[in-house]
Amino acid sequence: DAKTTQPNSMESNEEEPVHLPCNHSTISGTDYIHWYRQLPSQGPEYVIHGLTSNVNNRMASLAIAEDRKSSTLILHRATLRDAAVYYCILRAQGGKLIFGQGTELSVKP
Amino acid sequence: GAVVSQHPSRVICKSGTSVKIECRSLDFQATTMFWYRQFPKKSLMLMATSNEGSKATYEQGVEKDKFLINHASLTLSTLTVTSAHPEDSSFYICSALRPGSDYNYGYTFGSGTRLTVV
Numbered sequence: 001d002a003k004t005t006q007p008n009s010m011e012s013n014e015e016e017p018v019h020l021p022c023n024h025s026t027i028s029g030t031d032y033i034h035w036y037r038q039l040p041s042q043g044p045e046y047v048i049h050g051l052t053s054n055v056n057n058r059m060a061s062l063a064i065a066e067d068r069k070s071s072t073l074i075l076h077r078a079t080l081r082d083a084a085v086y087y088c089i090l091r092a093q094g095g096k097l098i099f100g101q102g103t104e105l106s107v108k109p
Numbered sequence: 110g111a112v113v114s115q116h117p118s119r120v121i122c123k124s125g126t127s128v129k130i131e132c133r134s135l136d137f138q139a140t141t142m143f144w145y146r147q148f149p150k151k152s153l154m155l156m157a158t159s160n161e162g163s164k165a166t167y168e169q170g171v172e173k174d175k176f177l178i179n180h181a182s183l184t185l186s187t188l189t190v191t192s193a194h195p196e197d198s199s200f201y202i203c204s205a206l207r208p209g210s211d212y213n214y215g216y217t218f219g220s221g222t223r224l225t226v227v
Contacts, residue, residue, distance in 0.1 A: 038153075041200070041221065042221060043115075043202045043204075043218030043220050043221050044202075044204075044218045045218070046216065087153075096155060099145075099152045099153040099155075100152060101152050
């Protein structure tokens, strides 16, 4: 399974945008880029996914580099409820989700 | 939306006993379910893939005789931790995959079970 690299932690101020980076230099052509987040003592929650093009949904935006070797999850206005561990995962076609270490995001009021 | 229920949410058991954790898909049928464990401040580690009606596929290093997985119906998978010891204390999380769905949207996670072995 292709590997992802994320910073261990990041801080943000409430109401400000947050850019969470992810490197995946060994990504293959069929790997989808997924982002999940996990609040304390809960199961992971789907955030967004993409393959080649940038994606937007009600939770976040996903910016994918042209060579697909990196991507950035963008939270447009961080709230206290966005404090969580964010996981960037490469999902092979029909494959299981293998979680990396993730980025622990803290949001300051 | 798809809902996956895990039960119990917390369990404390004595060393040497067995504990069963249930994972149910409430509003869809799941041919495939996944079991993860998570230690404090660590990421989720995939333990096994459970397919309805067949034997589970375990990840390397996971003892199949220790962690018994049964997926007897399309809405229920169980994980039994046999002869539990304190080192088995962990947060166990299941995930169910909706059949026929786009794999990108199809994974739904349960809320987890915190197991403490004393």
